[in-house]
Amino acid sequence: MTVPTTILGQNQYGKAENRVVKITRDGATHHIRDLNVSVSLSGDLDEVHYSGSNANVLPTDTTKNTVFAFAKEQGIESAEQFGLALARHFVDATEPIRTARIRVEEYAWERIATSEGEAPHSFVRRGQETRTAQVTYDGSTVEILSGLKGLTVLNSTDSEFWGYIKDKYTTLKEDYDRILATEVSAVWRHGWNGEDDASAPDWQSSYEGTKALMLGAFAETYSLSLQQTLYRMGSQVLEGRPELEEIRFSMPNKHHFKVDLEPFGIKNEAADGAVYIAADRPYGLIEATVLREGAEARIPLDLTNL
Numbered sequence: 663m664t665v666p667t668t669i670l671g672q673n674q675y676g677k678a679e680n681r682v683v684k685i686t687r688d689g690a691t692h693h694i695r696d697l698n699v700s701v702s703l704s705g706d707l708d709e710v711h712y713s714g715s716n717a718n719v720l721p722t723d724t725t726k727n728t729v730f731a732f733a734k735e736q737g738i739e740s741a742e743q744f745g746l747a748l749a750r751h752f753v754d755a756t757e758p759i760r761t762a763r764i765r766v767e768e769y770a771w772e773r774i775a776t777s778e779g780e781a782p783h784s785f786v787r788r789g790q791e792t793r794t795a796q797v798t799y800d801g802s803t804v805e806i807l808s809g810l811k812g813l814t815v816l817n818s819t820d821s822e823f824w825g826y827i828k829d830k831y832t833t834l835k836e837d838y839d840r841i842l843a844t845e846v847s848a849v850w851r852h853g854w855n856g857e858d859d860a861s862a863p864d865w866q867s868s869y870e871g872t873k874a875l876m877l878g879a880f881a882e883t884y885s886l887s888l889q890q891t892l893y894r895m896g897s898q899v900l901e902g903r904p905e906l907e908e909i910r911f912s913m914p915n916k917h918h919f920k921v922d923l924e925p926f927g928i929k930n931e932a933a934d935g936a937v938y939i940a941a942d943r944p945y946g947l948i949e950a951t952v953l954r955e956g957a958e959a960r961i962p963l964d965l966t967n968l
């Protein structure tokens with residue numbers, strides 16, 4: 663082997679975006695789980711980079727096959743459970759693989775309502791958020807980050823923004839009754855570390871409970887800034903969900919500006935029901951982590967790939 667004058671840094675590999683759909687039949691009633699699963703493995707993999715020896719490489723093609731085989735053999739209970747089964751398999755069954763990171767996006771379907779009631783095997787894709795999960799396993803410890811993205815919410819009042827710094831470039835008018843809208847991306851970290859399967863959270867109810875607390879706090883906070891609303895959402899989640907240690911949000915401020923209709927002699931006031939222009943870009947971007955006191959901040963700062 664030639665001695666490299668460069669050295670290999672962090673590396674990982676796997677099959678990204680395995681789109682797996684599992685149907686479960688319960689008599690005539692069918693159930694659907696629809697996931698996008700990305701596998702990323704690391705371990706004793708220097709040689710494949712240095713010399714091209716594939717002796718320690720489990721092909722990405724095999725990782726893809728494993729995703730589909732596990733969906734059939736074990737079923738898909740939740741994004742987290744499925745990710746955990748895969749992560750444990752890759753590390754525990756393949757000696758050179760030391761760490762597995764499984765990312766899952768889940769797309770929700772709901773039953774179509776017909777005049778006969780809920781259709782047993784006809785579904786419409788739900789337009790709300792995408793659920794996410796990331797499972798990392800290093801042979802001893804599990805870390806599970808659950809989350810969501812694309813959850814768009816709006817308060818048509820109970821939002822103000824005033825009292826901010828004004829310098830020579832400031833043109834923004836103080837607002838005492840504005841629309842507050844955002845598209846929530848959030849990732850939350852579970853305290854459970856995989857040591858005791860019996861004490862694992864109920865992933866489904868944990869997800870639903872977290873989302874409900876987040877939405878409740880958004881609706882119930884009288885907001886003086888999106889930052890304040892974000893913090894309230896995070897603290898309400900952590901107070902209500904003891905299984906969680908920290909939560910991070912990325913929330914674009916989806917500005918709605920009152921249109922100036924004065925040139926047409928028309929008053930356009932929030933108090934009378936106003937007309938707004940929903941601005942697309944640029945947008946304010948408010949991001950923060952909320953932690954349980956004493957917890958470590960481990961969620962990555964950039965949520966875009968989670």
Ligand SMILES: O=c1[nH]c(=O)c2[nH]c(=O)[nH]c2[nH]1
Binds near residue numbers: 823834886887888915
């Ligand atoms: O909720 C807000 N936070 C800000 O930091 C900010 N900045 C701004 O121009 N509008 C807003 N709104």
